Amino acid sequence: MFRMQWKLMFHKKQVWFAFLFCLLFAVFSFAYEMKNPMVSNISGFWHYCGMGDSVSWSRFQVILSFLIAIPAMSFQWDVSDKTLAAICIRGSWKEYVKAKMKAVFWMEFIMVVIPFLLNLILCLLFFAPVYSCAPSPYGDTIGEIHALADNSWWAAGVAVPFSFFFEKFPILYVLVFLILLGIFVGFLGVVLISLSFWFRRYKILLFLPVFVLMKFGQTLDIWSYYTNHMQKGNLYINFNFWDYVSPMSYFGKVYPAFLIFILVLAGFVYWSYHIISRKEFTDV
Numbered sequence: 001m002f003r004m005q006w007k008l009m010f011h012k013k014q015v016w017f018a019f020l021f022c023l024l025f026a027v028f029s030f031a032y033e034m035k036n037p038m039v040s041n042i043s044g045f046w047h048y049c050g051m052g053d054s055v056s057w058s059r060f061q062v063i064l065s066f067l068i069a070i071p072a073m074s075f076q077w078d079v080s081d082k083t084l085a086a087i088c089i090r091g092s093w094k095e096y097v098k099a100k101m102k103a104v105f106w107m108e109f110i111m112v113v114i115p116f117l118l119n120l121i122l123c124l125l126f127f128a129p130v131y132s133c134a135p136s137p138y139g140d141t142i143g144e145i146h147a148l149a150d151n152s153w154w155a156a157g158v159a160v161p162f163s164f165f166f167e168k169f170p171i172l173y174v175l176v177f178l179i180l181l182g183i184f185v186g187f188l189g190v191v192l193i194s195l196s197f198w199f200r201r202y203k204i205l206l207f208l209p210v211f212v213l214m215k216f217g218q219t220l221d222i223w224s225y226y227t228n229h230m231q232k233g234n235l236y237i238n239f240n241f242w243d244y245v246s247p248m249s250y251f252g253k254v255y256p257a258f259l260i261f262i263l264v265l266a267g268f269v270y271w272s273y274h275i276i277s278r279k280e281f282t283d284v
Contacts, residue, residue, distance in 0.1 A: 001099035008083075009074050009107050018070040019111045021063070025049065026119035029056045034126065044127035045174045049119045050181060052246035061242045064112070065214050068185060069206040071107040072192035075100055076203050094277040097197070101190050101273070108189035113182035120174060166247075177247040184245045191265050194272035217241055225252070 009015055029049035050057055078084040084096075166173045192206050199205050220239040229236035229252075238244075238252035241261065 001095045002102055005074070005096075005099045005103035006106070008078070009071060009103055012074070012077065014070050014073070015107060015111075018067045019115070021067060022111055023115040023118070025056075025060050025063070026115035029054075029060075030119050030122045030126075032056060033123065044124040045120065045170055047123040047127055048116075048174055048247075050116050050174075050178060050246055052243055052248050057246065061214065062211070064185070065211040066207050067111070068108060068188050068210050069192055071104050071111065072189045072196060072206055073203050074104060075193055075196045076200060076206075079200050093279075097273060097277045101193060101269075104189045104193045105186040109182040109186040112185045113178060116178055116181070120178065124171065174247050177245060181245045184241075187262070187265070190269055194269045194276075197272060197276045214241070 026049050030047070033047040048054075049060075188210055192209060195209060196206055217239040224237050224239055228234045236252040237254050237257065241258065244253055244255065244258045
């Protein structure tokens with residue numbers, strides 16, 4: 001059943017559109033970095049398009065919030081194409097739901113990881129060696145970043161979680177966050193397809209949840225920083241969930257809170273799967 005679902009998604013032009021859009025972003029982000037002579041001597045991994053402090057990445061977050069919905073529409077495509085009944089003849093409805101979720105997760109994962117990995121490879125090949133320089137206003141070596149990670153870099157608005165790992169293995173550090181980004185995007189795709197089981201005929205609705213959640217988080221983030229932190233002196237908490245899966249993103253990240261956010265969404269997926277999989281699908 002999983003192979004069948006994978007093949008059906010693989011041949012959808014909408015899925016290819018989403019993948020090619022991510023690929024174009026990765027390529028154009030690299031081309032943009034190549035045209036900037038001021039950063040030509042900075043280590044290659046700093047130019048990676050998924051860096052949290054990258055302007056291009058902050059803009060692409062909005063687009064990605066919509067692109068995630070495209071593979072997650074595959075269930076609704078099966079309904080509108082009248083192919084679901086024929087698919088379920090070869091297996092149970094429960095097997096179909098499980099296979100669909102797995103296929104969506106891996107399609108979302110690949111949609112992001114392959115283009116971003118290509119971007120990272122290009123940056124490492126065409127820019128300076130790894131330990132040449134780092135864009136810090138306080139120093140230009142990896143070692144100095146480690147020393148400043150919990151103080152000056154925070155004051156500058158940039159955080160380096162697990163800075164000892166970053167100092168010793170910067171490329172591996174970026175790769176780990178790339179995999180985390182792919183897993184997170186895949187997970188959001190599973191959340192969306194779990195929603196699609198309840199809204200079978202309204203594809204447009206799937207474009208909204210991740211975007212609305214992102215904008216709500218960013219609104220809270222602005223309040224948390226400017227009102228709660230800068231004016232009242234309270235602890236700043238980063239509410240932008242994309243920052244938690246991006247290397248060198250802005251400070252204030254509270255990973256236990258992010259874990260709770262993930263667990264709440266996972267709870268919805270678990271509940272949705274067990275409710276939907278027990279029902280018999282009626283193609284109406």
